[in-house]
Amino acid sequence: MTEHSVCLWVKAEPFSYGAFPIAPHPRLTFSNIKKIVIYAKNKGNLGFPRINYSVWRHIACNKLHLTEDLAWMYFSTCHMFCEDLSAMERIERDQEMAACSSQSDRDRLRSSVSVSTLKFVLYLYIQQIYKVSLKASLVSGEEWPTVRSSSPDLDGTGRSTPRGNKTLDDHSHMVFVQNHIHEILELLVEPDVLSSVGPGDLAVSLSSLEALGFLITSSVDKCKSLLPIQDIALLQTVQHRTGYSKIKRIFSLRLLQTWIKDSLMPNPFGISSCIASGRRLSWPMAGEDKDNKSDQVTKRGKIATNAHAVPKGHVKGSKIIIMSQVSKQTISRSSGTLENSSVKIHRCHYSYLYLLSPLRSVTIEKCRNSTIILGPVETTVYLSHCEKVTLIAPCRFLMISGSTLCNLHLMTPSRPMLLGGNDTILLAPYHTHYPSLQDHLTTAGLSGDRNLWNQPLCVGPEHKDETPVWELLPVQEFFTFNIPFHMEGSTTEIPGGLPTKYQKAVTQRQKMIDSWQKTVKEAGLSREQRKEFQALVETRFHVWLAETGYKRELDSLVAPQQSVTKK
Numbered sequence: 261m262t263e264h265s266v267c268l269w270v271k272a273e274p275f276s277y278g279a280f281p282i283a284p285h286p287r288l289t290f291s292n293i294k295k296i297v298i299y300a301k302n303k304g305n306l307g308f309p310r311i312n313y314s315v316w317r318h319i320a321c322n323k324l325h326l327t328e329d330l331a332w333m334y335f336s337t338c339h340m341f342c343e344d345l346s347a348m349e350r351i352e353r354d355q356e357m358a359a360c361s362s363q364s365d366r367d368r369l370r371s372s373v374s375v376s377t378l379k380f381v382l383y384l385y386i387q388q389i390y391k392v393s394l395k396a397s398l399v400s401g402e403e404w405p406t407v408r409s410s411s412p413d414l415d416g417t418g419r420s421t422p423r424g425n426k427t428l429d430d431h432s433h434m435v436f437v438q439n440h441i442h443e444i445l446e447l448l449v450e451p452d453v454l455s456s457v458g459p460g461d462l463a464v465s466l467s468s469l470e471a472l473g474f475l476i477t478s479s480v481d482k483c484k485s486l487l488p489i490q491d492i493a494l495l496q497t498v499q500h501r502t503g504y505s506k507i508k509r510i511f512s513l514r515l516l517q518t519w520i521k522d523s524l525m526p527n528p529f530g531i532s533s534c535i536a537s538g539r540r541l542s543w544p545m546a547g548e549d550k551d552n553k554s555d556q557v558t559k560r561g562k563i564a565t566n567a568h569a570v571p572k573g574h575v576k577g578s579k580i581i582i583m584s585q586v587s588k589q590t591i592s593r594s595s596g597t598l599e600n601s602s603v604k605i606h607r608c609h610y611s612y613l614y615l616l617s618p619l620r621s622v623t624i625e626k627c628r629n630s631t632i633i634l635g636p637v638e639t640t641v642y643l644s645h646c647e648k649v650t651l652i653a654p655c656r657f658l659m660i661s662g663s664t665l666c667n668l669h670l671m672t673p674s675r676p677m678l679l680g681g682n683d684t685i686l687l688a689p690y691h692t693h694y695p696s697l698q699d700h701l702t703t704a705g706l707s708g709d710r711n712l713w714n715q716p717l718c719v720g721p722e723h724k725d726e727t728p729v730w731e732l733l734p735v736q737e738f739f740t741f742n743i744p745f746h747m748e749g750s751t752t753e754i755p756g757g758l759p760t761k762y763q764k765a766v767t768q769r770q771k772m773i774d775s776w777q778k779t780v781k782e783a784g785l786s787r788e789q790r791k792e793f794q795a796l797v798e799t800r801f802h803v804w805l806a807e808t809g810y811k812r813e814l815d816s817l818v819a820p821q822q823s824v825t826k827k
Contacts, residue, residue: 293385561591566578581601614743651669695747
């Protein structure tokens with residue numbers, strides 16, 4: 261191993277799913293975040309090296325003037341990504357929270373949660389990636405300040421796409437760290453750590469550099485395996501670059517900063533890399549339109565993955581599947597490749613996507629007129645700039661921005677976060693199941709004991725009580741959803757059941773069906789009359805299918821019956 265074989269890159273997950281895609285609270289500035297470390301250390305064991313939620317709540321609500329709901333959302337999201345809890349530990353926490361009978365009980369349980377103080381301040385700082393810069397807008401000559409992507413869009417054009425989020429832009433994550441590495445390292449400087457490393461220089465402790473691993477990871481063997489950044493910085497061939505003092509066990513901030521900037525490279529497991537060198541997946545697609553003149557199928561959607569390149573043991577947050585431009589097609593899948601992957605669904609139109617495996621995270625961007633059914637998502641589902649999308653998903657956390665006329669059927673222990681640019685969002689309870697769902701929920705660390713689907717948290721100045729952008733799905737419009745595939749498993753009902761009023765509606769509707777069947781049976785029709793009646797019903801049913809568009813959906817389900825596999 262030589263110094264030149266060291267590779268550092270910025271992790272995608274903290275930025276893509278940890279940073280909320282909205283301008284950060286105006287008091288969440290570098291100077292205020294820096295004060296958190298000093299304040300936390302003065303609180304003793306409750307504040308450092310791990311900060312207790314009660315300490316953060318006091319800082320957030322009384323000093324930064326954040327709402328308590330937003331304070332908890334920041335804290336719990338950071339906890340989700342930087343604490344390596346087992347699936348059963350996460351389920352037990354949800355069950356404990358569900359068992360709380362009062363707000364004081366919930367507050368008491370929240371106060372038992374803690375995260376690494378230094379990782380938490382880094383988490384708060386990276387919210388600045390969505391800060392709108394008036395100065396940058398003036399320099400670029402734009403009339404309005406915008407956040408501009410600098411990485412290739414998923415449509416393959418290679419053009420920079422102006423948009424209000426950076427979820428698919430791993431290049432911008434690297435640029436942000438490069439431009440702000442000095443402040444990032446300054447946040448990690450502990451006030452009482454010996455700082456005499458040179459004139460005008462500061463000291464970074466080994467534990468502080470370890471916290472930086474929340475944002476940056478590394479390799480010395482061409483990404484065949486991954487190592488923590490502090491292990492790389494301590495290598496004999498690298499110490500002179502990182503300014504490490506064996507006697508004081510500290511790093512020079514100035515040298516460490518230079519080394520990190522020089523060693524940073526594009527994320528080898530990011531979106532851009534997957535687009536450039538990922539492996540094409542030939543998943544069966546049904547419903548592809550035929551061209552009557554040439555009898556050729558329309559252009560297929562693009563599906564690719566980097567699963568073959570991700571080192572074992574580092575799958576979480578690194579294994580990616582990209583689905584782009586799937587149009588008028590049905591895809592159903594449950595496979596080892598899909599399991600525990602971060603899925604990016606981009607520009608899919610008039611399609612039905614069944615991804616029935618436990619997933620790590622999911623981004624759905626710029627999709628229209630589609631139905632997306634997901635297996636349990638361990639961390640976050642992010643819906644961005646979509647229109648007329650129906651999402652059916654169990655997930656730990658959900659964010660939605662810039663979307664309109666979307667129906668969300670959710671099972672989530674966290675409040676759904678509604679950000680800016682949304683309109684006409686319908687929230688509804690999770691209303692389906694498939695045979696292996698319970699096993700998948702356990703794998704993802706989820707259960708149906710606590711479901712906050714109907715308690716959204718609206719973040720941003722545009723939300724007003726008199727003109728809400730969301731509403732609950734009316735009971736009369738609620739129907740359960742059937743997943744029409746044969747799979748192995750023992751789940752036969754919706755985990756956690758349905759809310760009472762929706763269950764009553766389903767029961768009442770079933771009684772009406774039973775009553776109708778009884779009426780037909782007791783009508784005393786002759787054999788010829790029964791045939792004529794059946795033909796009339798079938799004719800009217802087919803007309804209804806064609807009018808509602810359900811005929812195409814049913815026709816497209818024929819091929820996927822064989823495609824829900826475990827390969």
